[in-house]
Amino acid sequence: MVTAGHEVQLHIHPHWEDSPWSGNGWDICLDRYSLHRFGSVETAEIVRRYYNILAQIAGAENVIAYRAGGWVIQPFAHLATSLATAGIKIDSTVYPHGTADSKTHWFDFRGAPEKSKWRFDNDPLIEVSNGKFLELPISSHRLTPDFFWRFAAIKKFGSSQHKPWGDGHAVPMGKSDMLKKLLRPSHSVVSIDGYKSAFLRKAYIAYRQKGMSDFVIIGHPKATTDYSLSAFDEFLASLTFDRFVTFLDYVKD
Secondary structure, eight states, X not given: OTTTTOOOOEEEOGGGGGOOBOSSSBOOOOTTOSGGGSOHHHHXXXXXXXXXXHHHHHOGGGOOEEEEGGGOOOSTHXXXXXXXXXXXXXXXXXXXXXXXXXXXXXEEOTTOOSSSOEEESSOXXXXXXXXXXXXXXXXXXXXXXXXXXXXXXXXXXXXXXXXXXXXOOOOOOOHHHHHHHXXXXXXXXXXXXXXXXXXXXXXXXXXXXXXXXXOOOBOOGGGOOHHHHHHHHHHHHHOSOOOOOOHHHHHHO
16 A cells, blocks of 8 residues: 555554454453553553554654544543654544544544644644644534434445445444434534445535635545445545645645
8 A cells, every 4th residue: 555655644443452362253342442541651652562563564754643543532632742752743533523422432522623724732622833733634524313314224224235345343332422413413524434425525515615625534444335435436526626635745745
């Protein structure tokens, strides 16, 4: 992937520290799903070790960005020194208005600036003009409950075009979080995952109308479907610009 011109950046799911291979499969333990469940010394060691392995593959000069596993990045102060020491200059975890509150996930991005990008120091929601980190937020989109009712129906009764290609599974959201999405409007990351790819075009138009200059889309291979790739192809074909940038482009600029 690196040879082909793609970037490979740092993304840490620390629960793998506690999830051994049994011989027949992984014994997944989610007790320490976020880095915040580890002490400061352990956190620094995990970041250093994961970064070093990735740097061997992609080149240390190319590993400059981070995304927190499960979006669990708050409080950022617990991670700031470890990431800065490893050479991380960019975070791309926040998605404006996003929230989660479960046993494994907690984050609250409702205070994020309504901007395409900003600089910060110890809190990715507080803009600091000369902050040491650059936040490139994942684009977000407001959804009404009917979307999630359709989403649930498709997951249960959908045709083969909605069957995920991968055999991995995401950690499910908390029941209270799901109930909130089914009962009142909420915000989701803009994504090529499964049925969420249905609102790519609407989200892009909304961003352009707000004057946003950077449109960041997320995706997980385990959630790729025939439908999602078809929707993504249609979205790319509809674009009227031809500039795609990488994290390293932001550093160079």
